[in-house]
Amino acid sequence: MNASGKLERLTLWLKERKITEVECLISDMTGIARGKIAPTSKFIAERGMRLPESVLLQTVTGDYVNEDVYYRLLDPAEIDMFCHPDESAAFLVPWAVEPTAMVIHDTCDKWGNPIELSPRNLLKKVLAMYAERGWQPIVAPEMEFYLTQRSGDPDYPLQAPVGRSGRQEIGRQSFSIDAANEFDPLFEDMYDWCEAQGLDLDTLIHEEGTAQMEINFRHGEALHLADQIFVFKRTLREAALKHNVTATFMAKPMTGEPGSAMHLHQSVLDRDGQNIFSAPDGSMSELFLNHIGGLQKYIPELLPLFAPNVNSFRRFLPGTSAPVNVEWGEENRTVGLRVPDSAPHNRRVENRLPGADANPYLAIAASLLCGYVGMVEQLQPSAPVQGRGYERRSLRLPLTLEAALERMENCRALERYLNPRFITAYIAVKRAENENFKRVISSWERAFLLLSV
Template identity: 85%
Template sequence: MSNFDYLTSWLKERKITEVECLISDLTGIARGKISPTSKFVLEKGMRLPESVLLQTVTGDYVEDEVYYRLLDPADIDMFCRPDPCAVFLVPWAIEPTAQVIHDTYDKQGNPIEISPRNILKKVLRLYADRGWKPVVAPEMEFYLTKRCEDPDLPLQAPVGRSGRQETGRQSFSIDAANEFDPLFEDMYDWCEAQGLDLDTLIHEEGTAQMEINFRHGDPLHLADQILVFKRTMREAALKHNVAATFMAKPMTGEPGSAMHLHQSVLDQQGQSIFSNADGSMSELFMHHVGGLQKYIPEVLPLFAPNVNSFRRFQPDTSAPVNVEWGEENRTVGLRVPDSDAQNRRVENRLAGADANPYLAISASLLCGYIGMVEQLSPSAPVQGRGYERRNLRLPLSLEAALERMENCRDLEPYLGQKFITGYVAVKRAEQENYNRVISSWEREFLMLSV
């Protein structure tokens, strides 16, 4: 049975009448078409304008000079083929519906270079070519808020079962998480129906801030799951008349939301290459950390993709502000959790919850890979508080980070010049769009004072 025959059988067994055909654009937004199952089976995929991949978060496009350099001026279609390993139910839909994530190709059958999912597959091939198998375990933080129709108004904590808004910091509080039990029951039911590998639910530090942990597994499958989970979480929240947001910093005075990435690497026998036979840290592990330290600042826009993302990195915001590393240390960007030798891993704490999961996972694994190939050495591990360390600081703004990424020639052989140019152009267009908006801070403090 071919892969597509398997997918057809899967849809038929579940009496699916509608298929949401999805791809991820550079910003992490799911784009595509909704098709009757009969048409989906007949066409074996879909066609989309390749320009979809260069849309900004506001729906605009990059400047013409870049657009026509990267894309055909006739705005031609790309060919999107469904991945039978990336099919999920849509439990909140009225009719039996499935969502199928697609890969993108040009007319000659070549993978589209600026597709986020293709970038991750490209990085995973680098590992496979050396007999290595990376494993990741993402942690997704997000806020529940009152629904708010006016974007000029600050977000507020929602009202829970008790009829009261949450106040103060409630880290790891069971009762505070239970305030939203009906919502999370739906979320867990829907995720189970979709086969998402969820682990634990945690109340995080912020007011009505939560965290969902995923079980460790294949990076591509987990990136797919995060794309689906974000849709699922938003739908569950809307059903209960609240909102779920994955903005990196949605509320003034509250901690930001991250996508922490635990990553390790196995050999072909399933043994960790991060540990020696005696259980100590291997040279490959140290090189992996060295690569993360050297190259994360060069690809920071893949972890912090929006203007808002950089608000997480301000002082006293509970987020790491450097690429220092340390064992059991949450004040540095790269934490090595306490574990046995087989489960030794590094936790990249720098990615925001707003990052495209395909690109954030790609970047994190790529930085570690280059470190192992180039045999890079890390700095000395940090003992104690690491927030004040300034030697390995990150770029402080999206503009500075984009310039650094654009000028890093070491990345081109891996990510491709076309992808780097397209990604930087999309983010610069978003930055220019943001610069045109007059903020409430300006109205409050400048309107009658200067």
């Protein structure tokens, strides 16, 4: 179907639902929804929107990268990029007072070339590489998050919320049904809203941390799942606010509690829909081992796409139950790359390293790219880990954002796959955020240094 036909179908979808307002969205580097809100009539008439490309160089604090990088990457005239609605990425906004939809847009220049700094375009580029070889990646994300009491003071430590029993959750409640049911009204709204949006949610579980939960998505096409995570984060936050609590996807929001991950299960199908990770006899295929080899070699080079913030690396501290390596093993949750026990047609690898705070487009793109390069370059993995892998010293990851950014900046092996402009832009955004962070005096410094040094 051509662009005109797709827009007509989207127009019909809006009219059938009597939508009066459209939120026109793109994802920035952080995963924040940026864009415009338009009356439906204006949205249909204009067939998209224009935004300054500088939006993609904006940090989580709303600042921009330094001027040297800014004007090296962007037109000095600060021209607009053109944003076109993707009719397959239209969702209802169930919490809005008026009938409202959100539509995710693709970005291009005036000649129709994809904007290289766009996270969604990066994922589409990686998927195109797979398609050229007759492959289709399938992913199934698992999103961990915390519910907390609402607080207007960022210096005050987060606290677990009070459930419907009137009591605050304490202690570890892994897989507890009753502990999850404490927040039934919130989750009922969440599921109702996600169903209205067509999100493919699967199971809800109570995770290890206090008021920490996990939502699993059904497996599916990678771009569609990235869009769903992008929408789900907004949806859950709105459901939490309705019930006077906060939902956070910070990688490590609470001291002494486990971090929150975005585990990515990934497999690859051929043109006939067969899983290329399994050989005809049902054993692991050579391509599967190559895929793991690529993940092992290149995840450390692209770690800032999986752990994008200073807070992300708190999840990797010793004793936090998060793997800090790219070892692999079967049915082993102590390594970064777990191969679940499954039937041959369901064979997959679970990348357990991305944080819940990662931009879903970038984390999925990076994870699939690492595996793709492994298959193309026929990389071999290390021997699988038997038993506990937390303390393994080989194949370890950078442990600070500064070290990870430096390693990504110096990686030349992936420049043929990742445009250098994107790498420069992403690193500049993350360094600007890190510099902003370092200007803030923490409560730890005031507590231990104020009268001691």
